[in-house]
Amino acid sequence: MVSATSHFDLWLQDAEERTGELELRGALGEVARLASKAYGTRLWFAEVLGRRWSYIVGERPEQPALSAVQRVPLGRGIGLVSDTWGSLSGDEVACLIDFLGRLVASKGSP
Amino acid sequence: MSPTSTAIADWIEAAIKQDEIDRYLDHGDDFIRDDEIERMIRQSRNPDAQRIRDILAKARALKRLDPHETAALLNIEDEALWEEVFATGRDIKAHVYGPRIVTFAPLYCSSLCVNSCIYCAFRCENREETRRRLTLDDVRRETEALVSMGHKRLICVYGEHPDSDARYIADTMRVMYDTKVGNGEIRRVNINAAPMCIDDFRMLREIGIGTYQVFQETYHHETYRRVHPRGIKANYRWRLYALHRAQEAGIDDVAIGALFGLYDWRFEVMGLLHHAIDLEEKFGGVGPHTISFPRLEPAANTPFTERSPHLVSDRDFKRLVAVLRVSVPYTGMIITARERPEVRMDVLNVGCTQTDASTRIGVGAYSEGTAEQEGEKQQFMLGDTRELDDVIRELAHMGYLTSFCTAGYRCGRTGSYFMNIAKKGKTHLFCIPNAILTFKEYLLDYASEETRRVGEQLIEQRIQDVPEEIRPTLRERLKATENGERDLAF
Numbered sequence: 001m002v003s004a005t006s007h008f009d010l011w012l013q014d015a016e017e018r019t020g021e022l023e024l025r026g027a028l029g030e031v032a033r034l035a036s037k038a039y040g041t042r043l044w045f046a047e048v049l050g051r052r053w054s055y056i057v058g059e060r061p062e063q064p065a066l067s068a069v070q071r072v073p074l075g076r077g078i079g080l081v082s083d084t085w086g087s088l089s090g091d092e093v094a095c096l097i098d099f100l101g102r103l104v105a106s107k108g109s110p
Numbered sequence: 111m112s113p114t115s116t117a118i119a120d121w122i123e124a125a126i127k128q129d130e131i132d133r134y135l136d137h138g139d140d141f142i143r144d145d146e147i148e149r150m151i152r153q154s155r156n157p158d159a160q161r162i163r164d165i166l167a168k169a170r171a172l173k174r175l176d177p178h179e180t181a182a183l184l185n186i187e188d189e190a191l192w193e194e195v196f197a198t199g200r201d202i203k204a205h206v207y208g209p210r211i212v213t214f215a216p217l218y219c220s221s222l223c224v225n226s227c228i229y230c231a232f233r234c235e236n237r238e239e240t241r242r243r244l245t246l247d248d249v250r251r252e253t254e255a256l257v258s259m260g261h262k263r264l265i266c267v268y269g270e271h272p273d274s275d276a277r278y279i280a281d282t283m284r285v286m287y288d289t290k291v292g293n294g295e296i297r298r299v300n301i302n303a304a305p306m307c308i309d310d311f312r313m314l315r316e317i318g319i320g321t322y323q324v325f326q327e328t329y330h331h332e333t334y335r336r337v338h339p340r341g342i343k344a345n346y347r348w349r350l351y352a353l354h355r356a357q358e359a360g361i362d363d364v365a366i367g368a369l370f371g372l373y374d375w376r377f378e379v380m381g382l383l384h385h386a387i388d389l390e391e392k393f394g395g396v397g398p399h400t401i402s403f404p405r406l407e408p409a410a411n412t413p414f415t416e417r418s419p420h421l422v423s424d425r426d427f428k429r430l431v432a433v434l435r436v437s438v439p440y441t442g443m444i445i446t447a448r449e450r451p452e453v454r455m456d457v458l459n460v461g462c463t464q465t466d467a468s469t470r471i472g473v474g475a476y477s478e479g480t481a482e483q484e485g486e487k488q489q490f491m492l493g494d495t496r497e498l499d500d501v502i503r504e505l506a507h508m509g510y511l512t513s514f515c516t517a518g519y520r521c522g523r524t525g526s527y528f529m530n531i532a533k534k535g536k537t538h539l540f541c542i543p544n545a546i547l548t549f550k551e552y553l554l555d556y557a558s559e560e561t562r563r564v565g566e567q568l569i570e571q572r573i574q575d576v577p578e579e580i581r582p583t584l585r586e587r588l589k590a591t592e593n594g595e596r597d598l599a600f
Binding site for chain 2: 044045046047049050051052053054055056060062063064065066067068069071079081083
């Protein structure tokens, strides 16, 4: 049986392969692009500098979404911002954040 | 113990890093070519009405003007054409930003200064000025006083001196960000401080600086030399490229300004435009976040402020603001409490996006001062010292939402991302709902009864300006704010 979760697992595996050779900025941008295409998410990444979250790469929405902006620190001074998780479930969002945290940890500063 | 004059001289010598100027020059020249600017202004006299209308049409399409186009606007003689410029400024502001005014307070942290600017009461030769640098406890008290009024955004000001260097600025920023009073806190600390080197800018960036602002004062080289005879500030190019260094350090919100009254106002407008263009060209299209245009104001024991041959009349002031508005349609513009209330409110209408209120500029004046201005403790004299609540109520009567929004820079809408939105005229899509939410916070936590009444009516009107699909979410967040949640944003 092919479940929604397994589709996501395949997507995640593909994202890991596509970003393996990229430096951090490129990798984060690629994940934002792939997630947007597959699930309709809006993700962008920022350098966390105290209160300031300074844009690095990713989607650049030009109008507000219906849901609230969420900010997720990923470690190493990098943060994920999303105003739309699209069709991702809560568990899938958690997996995605976990993957991004590992990506940041393995690739260092942008 | 204060540093000796020798120590200060050594500090000045070490502060300027020539390679952090030279790297931005074009074939050894800076981007202000005095002769070319003067010639362009001269050659644009008596502009044809149709040409002016074509230029205004370009501005309405949110295209930044070229210098020869701005020069033509500066030469308009016909009053009716000026009215068209004002109307264009109003329309651009309404289209890009909507009916909201971002409001902040200045916080003067130090009046110690090594410079000799002949127009400034802080100049080191002015023995009548009472000098002071706030301790960190003082900074906390000042911040508490401002938070208690309802402020969320500060512009912090420091004289140029070894005792108020980048390390001190960083320490004060930490205190401001850490200070809380009830529901209140400062959410964005902008800095107005002397030019510094790239490493120092990096330090301020790490702490979460909002916007770094420095004014060139005058772009005219010879005038600059004359009004800054000594001190580190005598180096024109160290100052001119301060914002380039800030950008290189990763501070992607920078702010320019000129002090109008030192030289011909038309020249200064051209200088500001060239500054914006050079930043855009060298930093991937990211120009200044805001433009300021303070006028020379009287200052204690500083006669130059009242006898400069280039003082700007109220009429020309309104014109220069409108020309700046249409020349750089996507950049924020700041009108401050230097101006008298009637001038401020008039000029606000031709395109300003930010202002200050409840302003005190004496060092320590918020927590210790009286409502009266104290000339010997201030850099200059203010034209408008009305309280925040009074200014907000007047703005509300004019149809403007007071915005304390700081959402953009706390979710990555900075630099190229922000500029991309601004250049497409879409800033208002975020700004209006966020203005409504922060205005609501003010009304609940700080407003007088009368301001609350006027403000609630205005919110109901302005919700209609928000795209229909956003309104239900906005209403939910307004309800949540009424129920005690804070800092909700789009």
